[in-house]
Amino acid sequence: MIGKLKFLLKYTHQYRWWYTGGLLFLALTVWVSVTIPEFIQKSIDLIALGQLGNESDFQKNVLIIVGLALALIIVRTLSRILIFIPARLIERKLKGEMFQKLSSFGKDYYDENSTGTIISRINNDINGVRMITGFGILQIGNILLSLSLTPYKMWQLSPTLTLYCVIPMVVVFVIVRIGMAVMVKNTRLRMNTLQQLSGKTISFLSGNSVIKSYNIYQWAEDEVQKENLSLFHETMRITWIRSFIMPLLSNLGQILKIVVLFAGGLYVINGQFTIGELTGYIAYAALLSQPIMGLGWVLTIFQQGFVGISSIQTIMDREGADDKRQAIDQNEKEKLFEQGIEVKNLNFTYHNGDKPVLSDISFSINPGQVVGITGQVGSGKTTLINCLNGYLRPDSGMVYFGKQDAHKLTSEDIRSAVRTVSQEVFLFSDSIENNITFGSKKATQVNPFEEVVYQSAFADELSRFTKKEKTLVGEKGIMLSGGQKQRISLARALYTPCDLLILDDVFSAVDTDTERFLIQQIFENHSAKSLLIISNRISVLEKTDYTLVLEEGRLAAKGTHEELIKQSDFYREILTLQQEN
Structure with missing residues (x-):
């Protein structure tokens, strides 16, 4: 609990002046609210007297009530503006920090958490924080102020009658508190179920083509329905409790009015109360019931919000991949690839693996070189390049950029020198132009758009689109073929x-003519200082300065095209197969 309150204080303190102003206007709101019944009381008593000459006093009291009512509208509106706006600002800030934090995590985190679970945390859990820092703080201030001023006014009129009103309030509060404890337990279960449903829904929508191709619609629907029903049952348990608690809170005002009317009516009959005092007391009882009703909402908001904070804290308290690394200055960053990359006895095991994927690999890439990597499926090619581009982090002393140990460099520093075209192509749901220019805003130098479109063998196809480069590619590039996306x-x-451009099997989805054109453009017109190309195409590998052959995570051979023909059985096999075809 203390940790959650500190979490909230960290953000609310940044907007303390907003909240201070909001609470001041809230105090004025409560003060005006408890002042109006005084003038109602006086007006009713003047009516009850029915004496000539009291018209001016009556009119004066009515005008004061109207003026106070107008003032109440203004101060109540301002109190809500000054409290709700910082709640929205906190929501915006927290979403930004969450995205930044999620961006800092490595592969291990995303292996353990589905996309749906993460999205559920960002949306639902942060909404809970917004409700606490907005409506929750407003209601807490309203409850504290109302339960101090309103009972004081009631006590001034009749201490005994005030004690009568306290009894049903205590009984209702105890019942509500027990109900809320049960709601917390079910709220946690509901949030977990909602995250599972979100994850499964996104997974099935992303794999919609697979579901269609295997004709397993019913299975997918049953799986989603299973989670959906589970969510429904958890929600219904909460609804059953709320359907008992909320009416109890809503009718608390009516209960208090009955108590006041019965006991206060006897006071009027006995001459201990005037009609005006009884009317004023009923108004105070109505004012007292409102914060008690608000207390039920506050308990609900805080209970659900605290569950959300626990989920958020699991992300915010997790250490990012670069949290303990110090970024190098701009001058060092520009010279990072000046002496190339050296790999020394590289070994790597995935966080959830039980055996090394890479073992004892050593080589170097000097500025100006073109290096190839080849090997069977699962030989560790993609893992190797991910150790170079900072996506995976091998132990210290294995990968060096010049004299800089890559283990000590931040991911941003490494990727300022290394750019990767992955075999798992991802396009944003945006225009072709924005997909190509993505990430270039911070760049000090860019190549002409038309030139890179031509070099990537996409100029002819781009010209055939009606909107040219403004054409939208759809979700994950669904409007394009595999070769176009690549x-x-x-x-x-x-x-x-x-400095170093890594191409991970970029020719796999193109035809022979396109492949030949791409090879020519990449080798002759690329703007990178060095190239690292993963491919099993001999037409590519024969143009490299040297090629690495991986087998089961080990460096089986290394050399030029002619040398590998003599050294590597795998290289000779793929050469023979491709010559035959």
Whole structure:
């Protein structure tokens, strides 16, 4: 609990002057609210007297009531503006920090958490924080102020009658408190179920083509329905409790009015109360019931919000991949690839693996070199390049940029020198132009858009689109073929010059003629200082300065095209197969 309150204080303190102003206007709101019944009391008593000459006093009291009512509208509106706006600002700030934090995590986090779970945390859990810092703080201030001023006014009129009103309030509060404890337990279960449903829904929507191709619609619907029903049952348990608690709170005002009318009516009959005092007391009882009703909402908001904070804290308290690394200055960053990259006895095991994926690999890439990597499926090619581009982090002393140990460099520093075109192409649901120029805003130099489109063999196809580069590609590039997506991804990498350009099997989805054109453009016109190309195409590998052959995570051979023909059985096999075809 203390940790959650500190979490809230961290953000609310940044907007303390907003909240201070809001609470001041809230205090004025409560003061005006408890002042109005005084003039109602006086007006009723003047009516009850029915004496000539009291008209001016009556009119004066009515005008004061109207003026106070107008003032109440103004101060109540201002109190809400000054409290709700910082709640929205906190929501915006927290979402930004959450995204930044999520961006700092490595592969291990995303292996353990589905996209749906993460999205659920960002949306639902942060909404809970907004409700606490907005409506929750407003209601707490309203409850504290109302329960101090209103009972004081009631006590001044009749201490005994005030004690009568306290009894049903205590009984209702105890019942509500027990109900809220049960709600917390079910709220946690509901949030977990909602995260599972979100994850499964996004997974099935992303894999919609697979579901269609295997004709397993019913299975997918049943799986979603299973989670949906589970969410429904958890929600209904909460609804059953709320359907008992909320009416009890809502009718508390009516209960208090009955108590006041019965006991206060006897006071009037006995001459201990005037009609005006009884009317004023009923108004105070109505004012007293409102914060008690608000207390039920506050308990609900805080209970649900605290569950959300626990979920948020699991992300915010988690250490990012670069949290303990110090960024190098701009001058060092510009010279990072000056002496190339050296890999020394590289070993790597995934966080959830039980055996090394890479073992004892050593080589170097000097500025100006073109290096190839080849090997069977699962031989560790993609893992190797991910150890170079900072996506995976091997132990210290294995990868060096010049004299800089890559283990001590931040991911941003590494990727300022290394750019990767992955075999798993990802396009944003945006225009072709924005997909190609993505990430170039911070770049000091970019290549002409038309030039990189031509070099990536996409110029002819782009000209056939009605909207040209403004054409929307759809969700994850669904409007394009695999080869088109791959070439747009390549154009994105070529658009901003870099020191080392890594191409991970970028020719796999293109035809022979396109492949030949791409090879020529990449080798002759690339703007990178060095190239690292993963491919099993001999037409590519024969043009490299040297090629690494991986087998089961080990460096089986290393050399030029002619040397590998003599050294590597795998290299000779793929050469023979491709010559036959």
